[in-house]
Amino acid sequence: xxxxxxxESANIIDVIxxxxxxxxxxxxxxVDDNSPDxxxxxxxxxxDSKTFVLHRANKSGLGPAYLAGxxxxxxxxxxxxxxxxADGSHQPEELSKFFEKRSEADLVLGTRxxxxxxxxxxxxxxxxxxxxxxxxASIALGxxxxxxxxxxxxxxxxxxxxxxxxxxxxxxxxxxIEIVKIAARNKxxxxxxxxxxxxxxxxxxxxxxKIVFEAWRKTTLWGLQRTIYRR
Numbered sequence: 388x389x390x391x392x393x394x395e396s397a398n399i400i401d402v403i404x405x406x407x408x409x410x411x412x413x414x415x416x417x418v419d420d421n422s423p424d425x426x427x428x429x430x431x432x433x434x435d436s437k438t439f440v441l442h443r444a445n446k447s448g449l450g451p452a453y454l455a456g457x458x459x460x461x462x463x464x465x466x467x468x469x470x471x472x473a474d475g476s477h478q479p480e481e482l483s484k485f486f487e488k489r490s491e492a493d494l495v496l497g498t499r500x501x502x503x504x505x506x507x508x509x510x511x512x513x514x515x516x517x518x519x520x521x522x523x524a525s526i527a528l529g530x531x532x533x534x535x536x537x538x539x540x541x542x543x544x545x546x547x548x549x550x551x552x553x554x555x556x557x558x559x560x561x562x563x564i565e566i567v568k569i570a571a572r573n574k575x576x577x578x579x580x581x582x583x584x585x586x587x588x589x590x591x592x593x594x595x596x597k598i599v600f601e602a603w604r605k606t607t608l609w610g611l612q613r614t615i616y617r618r
Contacts (some may be wrong), residue, residue, distance in 0.1 A: 388415045388469040389456035393446050394424045395473040397589035402471075403433050405479040411486065413469065415439065418456045420446040448558030449538075450565075457547050468542045474587040477539040484580045485541040493546040493575035494567065496532060497539030503581030504534075520603075524564050527610030530571055532579060535564045539582055542566070549573045561605045568609060 388406065392399060399417065406415060415438045419427040430440040441459055443452065453470060460468050467489055471477045477497070488495045499506050500518060509517075517536065524535045538560075542550075546569075553569045555562065570577055 388413050388471055389453060389460065390415065390417050390471055390473045391449060391452035391456070392417055392419045392422060392426045392430065392473045394422045394426060396422070396424045396426045396429055398475050398587070399426055399429055399473055400433065402473055402475055402479065403438065406482065409479050409482055411482045413437075413482070414465070416441060416456050416459060417473075418443065418452045420452060448562075449560060450555055450558040450562035453562065454551075454555065457550065461544070461547060461551075466544045468544070468547055470538055470540050470542070472538050475589075476584055476587055478583055478585070481539075481580075481582055484582070485539075488578050488580060489541055489543070491576065492578040493543040494570045494577045495541040496534060496567070496577065496579045497537050497582035498532070498534040498579040499537060499582060499584045500533045501579055501581050505581075505583040507583065508586035509584075516599075520599075523603075524606045527606050528564075528568055528571075528613060530567060532567060532577065534579070535567050536560055537582070537584075538563055539584075540566075543575070546570055546573070546575050549575065557601060557605050559601045560599075561601050564606060 390402065403415065406413065417430040418441045419430055420443050421427065427442055434440050441455060443455060457468060469485060485495045498504050500521065506514060521533065521535045525532065549569055550566060555565055557565045567577065
């Protein structure tokens with residue numbers, strides 16, 4: 388499991404404890420971007436034979452943090468990789484859903500917008516933005532999946548190799564859309580499982596207008612390229 392962190396000192400201990408309480412046999416890599424609130428030091432205190440910490444010098448975005456974690460995992464010989472947020476919005480208790488599907492797919496998407504999926508404590512405006520964003524990306528890229536921006540997912544080693552060979556260009560939440568695009572382009576099997584997403588109760592969201600704009604701009608560009616290629 389790869390868990391990127393930046394100023395998550397209020398959440399990281401609880402998240403790690405909840406993962407361990409599930410009894411799912413996973414190794415955890417916390418990728419900290421030099422958090423000024425001491426998250427990195429807390430992560431070091433949690434390190435053991437199955438919990439590791441990768442310290443990065445600067446905050447450079449979600450995508451680069453995950454790529455650093457993927458590279459570490461490839462070098463360490465892992466066959467499956469799980470992405471999960473550090474803020475408590477993704478429920479560790481649902482982790483087994485992803486492993487149950489790992490033999491069927493190279494990418495297992497945790498989906499909020501499907502039967503069985505839920506979003507709790509979000510205002511209507513945030514729900515609309517999320518659903519519109521996924522719908523827009525699905526139409527632009529010709530992808531039939533219902534939650535392209537979800538950050539709770541499982542990826543196979545083969546897909547991780549595809550990601551590095553493709554040359555990822557996004558650094559924010561558009562990174563999650565780009566991964567699905569790469570998986571579909573390489574004809575990797577993709578399945579969805581329902582998840583419950585709960586808005587964080589501590590700390591601050593990393594979402595910003597800049598991140599939203601990057602995702603919209605990149606998705607529009609990819610959509611135009613797809614249309615031109617088809618013609």
